[in-house]
Amino acid sequence: GDLGTVVAVDGDGGVRVVFGGAAANSKQESDACFDDEDGSNDDASSSQHEDTVDRALASLKHGGREVSYSRTDLRDLIPAWALTVHKAQGSEYRAVVLTLANAHRPLLRRELVYTAVSRAKEVLVVLAPRQALETAVNSVGTNRRNTTLARRLAPLAPSAPSCPATAAIAAAADEAERRNAGGGVEEEA
CATH class of the missing domain: 3.40.50.300 (P-loop containing nucleotide triphosphate hydrolases)
Structure with missing residues (x-):
């Protein structure tokens, strides 16, 4: 949708997010993102998938449509x-x-x-x-x-x-009444 689509998640947590209509062709692209056993891709396009969070946020601020995170940066998400x-x-x-x-x-x-x-x-x-x-x-x-x-x-x-406040007031009143019922203050002889 227009708000973004997660198009790839590898076993090690790498994620690629596409914003807007570009998500339609994402399946083939996402398969290419994580070709190697360690989840990396040695082709020239893999560098675009190693953007840091800072660059991703800058891209969003400046109207960018695609944001990629490296596995290292994903721990911040x-x-x-x-x-x-x-x-x-x-x-x-x-x-x-x-x-x-x-x-x-x-x-x-x-x-x-x-x-x-x-x-x-x-x-x-x-x-x-x-x-x-x-x-x-x-x-x-x-x-x-x-x-x-x-x-x-x-x-x-x-x-x-x-x-609770009413309960505390009632308990204090009961205690005062109990003391007063005993004849008030005892006088010393």
Whole structure:
């Protein structure tokens, strides 16, 4: 597709990615990429398949359509068809492609977009209709959780407080009442 197609993966992890319509004739080319036993190809075209990640990123920045990675550079990549923003939280990546769609409306929140955008160290590509991006940027999520947990637990503990803070206050009140029921402060003789 227009977003890229993995066209070759050798046994040692070498990968060739073609962006756009050039992926159609990729099967024959990909077979030629890794002819030798060690996964290399000694012909003159093999040098184009030894690009580093830096050159690949530069190629993307300058409108290049094909990106190849050597086996050495692949250790810097995290293979995935898609990585959720939640899964990426706490990590950074040299390049991030963020896709949004109007169909994702319930998830289009500023916090989610901020988290996704802040994962990119060098390159960020946002693929989204303007309306989806505007919805996300203008929507601030709430801390309210829509679950049925309280309703499900109610029959198991009908007198239990609804939150830990309420439980702590109730326990402190019970302790104070218990002390007061004993006659208050004892007097010394």
